[in-house]
Amino acid sequence: MKHKRTNRTAGRNPRREFMLAAGGVAAGIVLSPAALAQSGIGPGRTSRPTQASVAATLQAVHKVAGTATINKGRVTVDLPALIDNGNGVPLTVSVDSPMTEADHVKAIHVFAEKNPLPNVVSFQLGPRAARARVATRIRLADTQTVFAICELSDGSFWSGSVDVVVAIAACLEEL
Amino acid sequence: MARAIVNIPASADRGEIVEIKALIAHDMETGFRRTQLGVPIPRDIITSFVCTYNGAEIFRAEFHPAVSANPYLAFSARATESGSIVCKWTGDNGFSMTESAAITVV
Numbered sequence: 138m139k140h141k142r143t144n145r146t147a148g149r150n151p152r153r154e155f156m157l158a159a160g161g162v163a164a165g166i167v168l169s170p171a172a173l174a175q176s177g178i179g180p181g182r183t184s185r186p187t188q189a190s191v192a193a194t195l196q197a198v199h200k201v202a203g204t205a206t207i208n209k210g211r212v213t214v215d216l217p218a219l220i221d222n223g224n225g226v227p228l229t230v231s232v233d234s235p236m237t238e239a240d241h242v243k244a245i246h247v248f249a250e251k252n253p254l255p256n257v258v259s260f261q262l263g264p265r266a267a268r269a270r271v272a273t274r275i276r277l278a279d280t281q282t283v284f285a286i287c288e289l290s291d292g293s294f295w296s297g298s299v300d301v302v303v304a305i306a307a308c309l310e311e312l
Numbered sequence: 313m314a315r316a317i318v319n320i321p322a323s324a325d326r327g328e329i330v331e332i333k334a335l336i337a338h339d340m341e342t343g344f345r346r347t348q349l350g351v352p353i354p355r356d357i358i359t360s361f362v363c364t365y366n367g368a369e370i371f372r373a374e375f376h377p378a379v380s381a382n383p384y385l386a387f388s389a390r391a392t393e394s395g396s397i398v399c400k401w402t403g404d405n406g407f408s409m410t411e412s413a414a415i416t417v418v
Binding site for chain 1: 329342344365368370371372373374375376377378379380381383384385386387388389390392
């Protein structure tokens with residue numbers, strides 16, 4: 138819907154078109170090269186990174202987990218299913234763990250595959266943290282899957298994910 | 313100087329799990345935004361957060377640009393002894409901020 142409206146208004150009002158194009162680039166909405174050329178936005182602007190590639194996400198995961206097998210389960214990612222504003226999204230990650238000296242969570246890494254950078258935040262905790270549950274607020278650039286990978290003290294990796302719909306993406310506004 | 317808050321219960325029973333909430337005022341400029349003239353705004357974020365309980369590290373976080381402005385964190389710790397919980401944020405352009413809170417274990 139949004140794409141169509143953007144294209145229809147293109148070329149009528151240069152000011153409005155510029156704002157739409159600029160916003161579109163920031164939001165990761167794909168505009169046609171012709172529309173961008175018309176709006177007078179240079180190549181420097183169009184080459185701006187808007188989404189992490191699948192390869193970059195895999196690389197980021199590889200960096201924390203190496204070649205270890207990542208099992209599904211034990212990790213709960215809690216995010217609102219419908220996010221009206223991607224700039225401050227409450228995130229809670231919890232792991233099913235007794236958090237004892239012998240069996241605890243060492244680290245939790247959160248990733249968002251369609252943000253400009255796949256890494257969102259990483260936590261390192263131990264038995265003294267008592268509860269494997271962390272809350273924070275994050276930015277989300279697009280409707281996507283947010284996933285978390287945790288590393289346990291026995292060296293195993295577990296993951297959990299959640300699909301979210303983002304209505305207003307982070308980083309849309311220009312200064 | 314940035315403003316920061318560390319919130320913990322003033323007192324707790326020995327062995328009780330307490331929640332620690334830490335909030336700091338910071339723009340967390342992502343480095344992906346531009347001005348209306350198209351000039352890129354350089355990245356300026358907090359990159360690291362460390363929490364210690366009487367000198368021993370209990371929790372650490374690494375922030376990326378996807379952490380919201382005014383980073384908020386809530387996590388837990390087991391109240392083992394009276395003392396201080398110290399939170400330290402460090403980031404780009406030499407940013408450093410320390411805030412502490414006292415806890416009495418009865």
